[in-house]
Amino acid sequence: MKTHEKLNHLFPSESDIPETYRLHGLVEQKEYLIDGELLTWEGEMSEVLSPICINDGGHISQKCIGHTPLLTSQEALHALDAAVKAYDLGMGEWPTLSVGSRIHHVEKFLSAMRAKRQEVVNLLMWEIGKPLKDAEKEFDRTCVYIEDTINQLKELDRNSARFDTEEGIVAQIRRVPLGVALCMGPFNYPLNETFTTLIPALIMGNTVVFKPAKYGVLLIKPLLEAFRDSFPKGVINIIYGRGRDTVGAMMETGKLDVFAFIGTNKGANDLKKLHPKPHRLRSILGLDAKNPAIVLPDADLEVAIQECITGSLSFNGQRCTALKILFVHDSIADVFIEKYLQALQKLQMGMPWEAGVSLTPLPEPGKTEYLNGLVQDAQQHGAKVMNEGGGLFNQTYFHPAVLYPVNAAMRVYREEQFGPVVPIVPFSKVQEAIDYVRDSNYGQQLSIFSQDAEAVAHLIDSFANQVGRINLNAQCQRGPDTYPFNGRKDSAEGTLSVGDALRAFSIRIMVASKMNGTNKALIGDILQHRYSKFLTTDYLF
Numbered sequence: 001m002k003t004h005e006k007l008n009h010l011f012p013s014e015s016d017i018p019e020t021y022r023l024h025g026l027v028e029q030k031e032y033l034i035d036g037e038l039l040t041w042e043g044e045m046s047e048v049l050s051p052i053c054i055n056d057g058g059h060i061s062q063k064c065i066g067h068t069p070l071l072t073s074q075e076a077l078h079a080l081d082a083a084v085k086a087y088d089l090g091m092g093e094w095p096t097l098s099v100g101s102r103i104h105h106v107e108k109f110l111s112a113m114r115a116k117r118q119e120v121v122n123l124l125m126w127e128i129g130k131p132l133k134d135a136e137k138e139f140d141r142t143c144v145y146i147e148d149t150i151n152q153l154k155e156l157d158r159n160s161a162r163f164d165t166e167e168g169i170v171a172q173i174r175r176v177p178l179g180v181a182l183c184m185g186p187f188n189y190p191l192n193e194t195f196t197t198l199i200p201a202l203i204m205g206n207t208v209v210f211k212p213a214k215y216g217v218l219l220i221k222p223l224l225e226a227f228r229d230s231f232p233k234g235v236i237n238i239i240y241g242r243g244r245d246t247v248g249a250m251m252e253t254g255k256l257d258v259f260a261f262i263g264t265n266k267g268a269n270d271l272k273k274l275h276p277k278p279h280r281l282r283s284i285l286g287l288d289a290k291n292p293a294i295v296l297p298d299a300d301l302e303v304a305i306q307e308c309i310t311g312s313l314s315f316n317g318q319r320c321t322a323l324k325i326l327f328v329h330d331s332i333a334d335v336f337i338e339k340y341l342q343a344l345q346k347l348q349m350g351m352p353w354e355a356g357v358s359l360t361p362l363p364e365p366g367k368t369e370y371l372n373g374l375v376q377d378a379q380q381h382g383a384k385v386m387n388e389g390g391g392l393f394n395q396t397y398f399h400p401a402v403l404y405p406v407n408a409a410m411r412v413y414r415e416e417q418f419g420p421v422v423p424i425v426p427f428s429k430v431q432e433a434i435d436y437v438r439d440s441n442y443g444q445q446l447s448i449f450s451q452d453a454e455a456v457a458h459l460i461d462s463f464a465n466q467v468g469r470i471n472l473n474a475q476c477q478r479g480p481d482t483y484p485f486n487g488r489k490d491s492a493e494g495t496l497s498v499g500d501a502l503r504a505f506s507i508r509i510m511v512a513s514k515m516n517g518t519n520k521a522l523i524g525d526i527l528q529h530r531y532s533k534f535l536t537t538d539y540l541f
């Protein structure tokens with residue numbers, strides 16, 4: 001069957017959807033969380049369209065699955081005020097709670113979250129088209145990340161140095177939260193990526209305003225009560241709405257201390273510049289990437305193909321860590337492409353809940369047209385679509401397009417496609433690939449495929465000052481989550497491993513006292529009477 005004929009079978013009617021995955025009615029998300037209260041929004045709502053298209057008696061359209069509130073700047077500022085109040089040492093308890101107590105709150109949340117697994121996984125499929133296995137993995141991985149964060153924090157706490165005495169000065173050094181954090185995540189990992197900033201921020205004692213991703217927003221609904229019931233008032237506030245109205249208004253107040261954002265450079269820059277004193281804002285950012293694979297002539301092709309197929313096309317290439325351009329030595333380009341296309345044929349396109357399906361509809365509006373534009377541009381500059389049916393699209397479906405030979409004149413050479421378009425660049429000298437990486441604005445990761453120790457070592461040394469991670473005979477990826485996740489140049493700011501994130505959302509400060517009679521009496525008095533929340537004997541590391 002030709003690919004375009006197969007595409008006709010991608011639009012199920014309601015009755016074709018298995019009962020377990022069917023949505024019964026719309027998910028009406030009217031509630032938002034401010035200062036420990038779930039408030040109900042009666043104003044304008046935003047429609048949530050699933051990328052999954054339904055065939056309703058011959059009429060095929062994206063299914064509307066629910067609505068979310070379009071809050072205004074007023075609600076956003078209310079949320080910010082609640083977070084500011086909860087952070088204030090004089091009024092809020094959260095920043096000065098013991099590590100053990102904060103862990104207890106997060107554990108309570110985790111246990112409530114686990115009970116919502118099926119609901120959240122189902123929404124991950126409906127909202128962003130994530131295949132069932134990947135959606136389950138995202139949920140489970142997030143739970144493990146929270147557990148690991150708790151364990152890491154206990155470890156840090158155990159190893160803490162309580163007092164330092166140097167040169168006649170006693171220092172009570174303490175790691176403290178940064179303040180009020182705004183956490184925003186991307187549509188492709190709306191749970192995992194968001195929680196890898198949200199949880200470390202909370203557990204370190206920051207208070208948070210959380211705005212869920214634009215797509216992948218309804219799946220926070222099942223967790224709203226868990227958030228409300230697990231944390232003290234104002235510690236976590238959850239809002240919805242247009243970025244400019246809500247986030248923009250909060251930024252302009254200058255009251256945000258941390259901006260934790262996983263998304264595009266443009267999104268991050270547009271928001272950050274609204275802060276009146278951006279240098280005061282600690283930014284923890286995961287941004288654009290264009291990770292290349294470099295396949296040398298002696299590469300083990302079986303390994304290279306397997307890793308490049310999953311690296312470039314798992315979740316339709318919609319991962320910041322996806323391989324977004326493949327540099328293949330020209331002596332093996334033909335055989336590489338032949339094998340790549342054979343492997344591609346085995347990937348199935350379909351509904352996210354169908355067994356074996358890995359290619360699914362795309363949630364971003366206008367994405368298929370954008371990808372088609374990239375393909376046409378490459379064709380105009382001399383590339384061919386190497387696979388039958390490649391690039392064929394329909395509303396939210398885009399069949400992967402493998403482009404060859406790609407060169408610097410084409411948009412896809414530098415633009416981050418974030419979708420199922422695979423550009424393959426032939427090279428004769430490895431220096432061409434080295435120059436590509438060095439000239440790139442991005443520096444998240446790259447992959448090298450070769451068995452030649454000398455050649456690999458040379459490349460490692462060429463790239464160690466360019467990217468955050470070099471993968472040998474393996475695709476690019478974030479995990480394991482205990483490993484550093486970051487990037488160079490315009491790809492990231494800060495590092496987000498389990499342990500690094502705890503440090504990213506905190507700062508070490510101290511009270512330093514000269515060892516003289518006055519101070520001995522003074523500190524003794526403060527400690528004895530517990531006058532200070534900060535200066536206590538049971539402080540954090």
Ligand SMILES: O=C[C@H](O)COP(=O)(O)O
Pocket residue numbers: 188189193318319320321476477478479
């Ligand atoms: O989109 C960026 C994700 O953090 C990638 O994670 P992953 O490499 O595990 O798919």
